[in-house]
Amino acid sequence: MDGRQYSFQSSTGSNPPSYRKGEGVPVAYDPDDPSDARIASFWSAFLAPLIVGGLGVVFTPIGAALFVKGRRIARLRAWLWEQGQQVWAEIEHVGRDFTVRVNNRHPFVVHATWQDERTGRTYAAASDYLRYDPGPRLQGQTRVRVLYDPADPDRNLVDLDAHPSHS
Known part of the structure; x- marks a missing residue:
């Protein structure tokens, strides 16, 4: 160095x-810019990368699972739009789903049922979560x-979005 003293925090x-206080500390610095210095210890060098890497290890599988599910x-x-069978189901309930929160609000859901004419079995369907009340749109x-x-x-x-010719 050039004989000058440098300090850093x-x-x-x-x-x-x-x-x-007063104890010797190993320091790593840039010879071209001695004011650019760091304590030469494992934690000083690797704490931030370990934290960021650890978060990546935790959240990458979660993100990948959500991506695959989506x-x-x-x-x-x-497939359902292209090849699914169509049935007109009776609306059973239109309202909020209080078991779920989306953006801190309970979404609206339309529940409907229909009976399979071949088997006589009754099936239920629920719409996607809706941020708006579909009741007025479905009125009648x-x-x-x-x-x-x-x-x-x-x-x-x-x-x-489909409308029956008669409800």
């Missing part, structure tokens, strides 16, 4: 302190269109 700290739902919806309607997988009618999609 570490951007990390600990409680209790890692060093006592893709599966999108593929199912596309008693049925909604449901697209379903004939091999598994529980895989279905409520189409709130």
